[in-house]
Amino acid sequence: MRKLRLVDVGVAAVLTALVLVTLPFLDATSGVDRPVDALGYALAVTTAAATLFRTGWPVVTLGVVTAATVAYLLLAYPYGPVMVCLAVAVYSLARRRALRPALLYAAGTLALLVVHVFTHPAGLGFPAGLVPVSAFVAVPFSIGVARRMWHEARSAERAAAEQRARDDERLQLAHEVHDVVGHGLAAIQMQADIALHLGRPDDAATALETISRAANEALTELRTTLAQIRPGAASGGAPDRAPTAGLANLEVLVERVRSAGVSVDLRVTGTPTPLPAAVDLAAYRVLQESLTNVVKHGTGSGAYVEVHYAGHDVRLCVRNPRGPDGRFVAGFGIAGMRRRVESLGGQLDAGPVDESFEVRAVLPAGGVA
Known part of the structure; x- marks a missing residue:
């Protein structure tokens, strides 16, 4: 059974009190109406008490109020x-039901209400009496429909915002996993290719050790990333979590790339300053x-890497020779970098230069x- 809302109890109580207080005065001031x-x-x-159920059963409420x-x-x-009670019931119907059925019920209410125009001694008669009678149905009905449409629009807007937030979270997680796993797998693949082409067991063993170390580092960083987004992670994570990715670990990143067989020329210029966590992570991921x-x-x-601290900005540059055919296709990684940087108010450009x-x-x- 549906629970009654406190506001419905209050509205019904006010209407009931209004009826009981005003009827004696109306009876005393009117000489043509029936006592x-x-x-x-x-x-x-x-009519007043029936409005108590206007939220849970608006159609039944309107039927009882209309009949009474x-x-x-x-x-x-x-x-x-009694006319106020009728208006409240019509409003509740329009507010709680779809437009077409609500319109049919309201039209039926108006048709039944019009009958008294021809018989009531204090009425304005036909057709002048149709104006106030129609107003007691049309006005609250229009207000109820407008209120329902506004509420539905707000609900749809909230649902869309929640969906966008979920999509952003999924995309962020996808970018994090892509950055962590993609980097580790690239290093592993290069070392595996080297091991396959080496004929000296000692060199092959070195390559395999590098593969093992790269895989372990990638898995550790992946576990750290996933631990930060799982429910309850803020209350305490795993005791063996890896350090959070940031420019403080840039030397480790560069050494990892060098161990994959790529020489890296790293230059840090300007005065290094502590960066906000989001900016520090974004710079490292780029x-x-x-x-x-x-x-x-x-x-x-070879690759050239420069990190320049320029007062209010930190500037990054990574440069390396292009492929043999000179082609450039902006894939998921570059799109992720650009999205990450622009979300922080920064700018990223990627493409061939000379x-x-x-x-x-x-x-x-x-x-x-």
Whole structure:
């Protein structure tokens, strides 16, 4: 059974009190209406009390209120708060039900209500009496429909916002996993290719040790990333979590790439300053993904990496020779880097420059711009 809302109890109580207080005055001031007797009070109180169920059962409520109101008016009792009760019931129907069925019920209510226009002694008669009668149905119905449409629009907007938030979380997780796993697998693949072509057991063993170390580092960083997003991670993570990815670990990243057989020329200029966590992570991921692309797609054996602290900005640059055919296709990794940087108010450019391929990024050192 549906529970009654406190506001419905309050509305029904106010309407009932209004009926009981005003009926004696209406009876005393009207000389053409029928005196309000026990039946009149019963019908009037019924219209007010029925509004108690207007939220859970709006159709039934409108039926009871309409029947009691029409009977009250056909018996020539004086106009009064019964019309207010009818308006409340019509509003509740329009507010809680779809437009088409609500319109049919409201039209039926109006048709029954019009009958008393021809019989009530205090009425304006036909056709002038149709105006106020129609207003007691049309006005609250229009308000109820407008209120329902506004509420549905707000609900749809909230649902869309929640869906966008979920999509953003999934995309962020996809980018994190892509950056972590892609970098580790690229290093592993290169070392595996080296091991396959080496004829000396000692060199092959060195390559396999590098593969093992790269795989372990990638798995550790992946576990750290997933631990940060799982429910309850803020209350305490695993005791053996790896350090959070950031520019403080840039030397480790560079050494990992060098161990994969790619020489890296790293330069840090300017005065290093502590960066907000989001900016620090974004800068590290940009360099990580760029160096991963060097390992997978670059030609030659070298890459140039520069990190420049320029007051309010931190500027990144990764440059390496282009592929033999000079083609450039912006894949998932570059799209992820650009999205990550732009979400913080920064800018990222990636593409061929002269005989090299460059990734350049500018991030606000003070946080989200």
